Amino acid sequence: MAKAKFRTALYPGTFDPMTLGHLDIIKRASRQCDKLVIAVAINRGKNPLFGLDERVEMVENVIAPLRNDIEVEVRPFEGLLIHFVESVGATTIVRGLRAVSDFEYEFQMAGMNDRLNPDIETVFLMADPQYQTIASRLVKEIARLGGDVSQFVTPEVELRLKDKYT
Numbered sequence: 001m002a003k004a005k006f007r008t009a010l011y012p013g014t015f016d017p018m019t020l021g022h023l024d025i026i027k028r029a030s031r032q033c034d035k036l037v038i039a040v041a042i043n044r045g046k047n048p049l050f051g052l053d054e055r056v057e058m059v060e061n062v063i064a065p066l067r068n069d070i071e072v073e074v075r076p077f078e079g080l081l082i083h084f085v086e087s088v089g090a091t092t093i094v095r096g097l098r099a100v101s102d103f104e105y106e107f108q109m110a111g112m113n114d115r116l117n118p119d120i121e122t123v124f125l126m127a128d129p130q131y132q133t134i135a136s137r138l139v140k141e142i143a144r145l146g147g148d149v150s151q152f153v154t155p156e157v158e159l160r161l162k163d164k165y166t
């Protein structure tokens with residue numbers, strides 16, 4: 001029988017802001033590892049609406065109720081993803097897949113990361129159908145135009161979006 005190993009997985013993203021789609025992926029990922037590190041990327045290139053501290057805080061608050069059931073850590077990071085994965089001792093990178101449009105970019109990233117460190121595996125998870133189409137970019141757009149985003153994000157994130165756009 002194979003020896004059981006303690007497995008850490010890392011779920012990186014911009015989380016600008018955290019949505020119920022992200023949360024669903026976190027719940028699924030946590031069932032497949034012993035510890036999940038949620039890595040919030042500074043991602044200057046994406047020009048995030050929320051600062052890094054705000055995004056980390058939102059993720060912390062959204063996952064707080066899960067802390068009794070899973071070992072989870074939220075960490076900000078900057079720089080090359082594979083270096084960060086190595087520094088936390090993770091063996092798996094978790095990414096979410098929504099539609100075909102995500103595939104091309106994710107395929108390239110997984111391939112390049114595999115070349116950089118073949119011991120680290122990228123796995124893809126799909127959210128429950130009710131959350132599959134949620135995208136932070138569209139949530140922001142709806143909030144900016146005064147629409148109701150309550151079915152896409154938690155009440156706290158909804159409030160923070162309102163604050164940003166008023």
Ligand code: ADP
Nearest residue numbers: 012013014015021022095096097127131132134
């Ligand atoms: P990034 O800038 O790294 O793409 P995001 O915060 O946009 O950061 O997304 C982080 C990860 O979560 C990505 O793998 C993305 O595909 C996934 N994701 C985001 N929203 C959903 C969703 N509704 N269903 C499944 N996966 C999702």
